[in-house]
Amino acid sequence: MTEPRTADRRIADSTVRRLSMYLRYLEELDARGRPSASSEELASLSGTTSAQVRKDLSFFGSFGKRGLGYPVHALVIRIREILGLEREWRVAIIGAGKIGVALANYGGFLQRGFHVAGMYDSDPGKIGTSWGAATVRDISHLATDVRGEGIDIAVLAVPATVAQVVVDRVVSAGIRAILNFAPAQLQVPEGVTLKSVNMAMELEGLSFALAHPAP
Amino acid sequence: MTEPRTADRRIADSTVRRLSMYLRYLEELDARGRPSASSEELASLSGTTSAQVRKDLSFFGSFGKRGLGYPVHALVIRIREILGLEREWRVAIIGAGKIGVALANYGGFLQRGFHVAGMYDSDPGKIGTSWGAATVRDISHLATDVRGEGIDIAVLAVPATVAQVVVDRVVSAGIRAILNFAPAQLQVPEGVTLKSVNMAMELEGLSFALAHPAP
DNA sequence: AGGTGTGAATTATTTCACAGCG
């Protein structure tokens, strides 16, 4: 799994997640015409502390003006650059079962900047069906499509039992970023980034909290 | 937000997430009739280290046998108890838009142990429609239903713009555990646990990794 | 004054390493 770096510093995952958050609120402020915002304001919007905001941003440069705060519009542009959002990423949904279909149908799941370039499955009964703007292709075409059309990200929506086999296939097709929806702990080689969305885990976390209320 | 404790120690969120993971693999081993498993084996299945497995479990007791490992079946039962999974939790889906409907239609999103007790919306055009096993009710009935039927968990599937208002309403209806799908940072009072599933954030994390490949 | 940028201090989490039990 890749360790992203900027210059020579390793950036923590938690920092990247917060940048995402800051970006969301900065865009909102920008749309309202706000010229600048302090770390304090960004912190309260995104539920963290001002020191955290300043530290997160400082990993990438000095964007603020002392006594004034951060220039909203310029910071939006800068964070989009940092996150690699100036370009559009092409996403393939792997698995045309219920989750895959839900993701393809509901365009808003995949927000702006991420375009569903195709859907893949191995079930002959599903190949050829269309969902949203995508038609399901045989997964054997994946490697060719990655090279031909250029696919950047795979969204894995397959059963947990086959998830590792499928992820191996996705990786050998040349994809280096994967969003996994299967409730399984997948192994990927160095150089491939994997993120998992695991609803079972989140629900069980809530269950734990309900079962162990604070004193 | 509640700080879950067991005896007198505060349990880290990361520990609870790993317990979830261990449980998944232990259930699999149990189904295959495996009598015991070492921390080493559990670690390699769930992508962590043996010391981490032993430490995580040690917060809750001594379940292993030295020289032998952990008794699989007994540990499954014990972790289910720890996570509060011996009982069924009643879940309300708030918001009958695309995400809410997808969650309700696809029962498997909400795994066993979590039962969809109802769906709520404020749009008169949606009230009365049925999805999966649930019929959409007016959100003004929520507080009554929480007290009457007992609802434990709210799954928030509303637009980010109204998410804070809705979460305030959910909290004042008496719900103390919330799974949020809106890409917003919500505030909840002490004693209420909130977890968020934020796909935009995950995708942007992948974008960052692709934009900053390891050297 | 007002607010950033950042080393230093603190707190949280993970890993080490080993005593001790079955």
Place this chain on the structure above:
DNA sequence: CGCTGTGAAATAATTCACACCT
């Protein structure tokens, strides 16, 4: 032996606090 349980050490992440700029 083999493998757990756990203090102690190492690492990582967050918060403090203040010099410094505008």
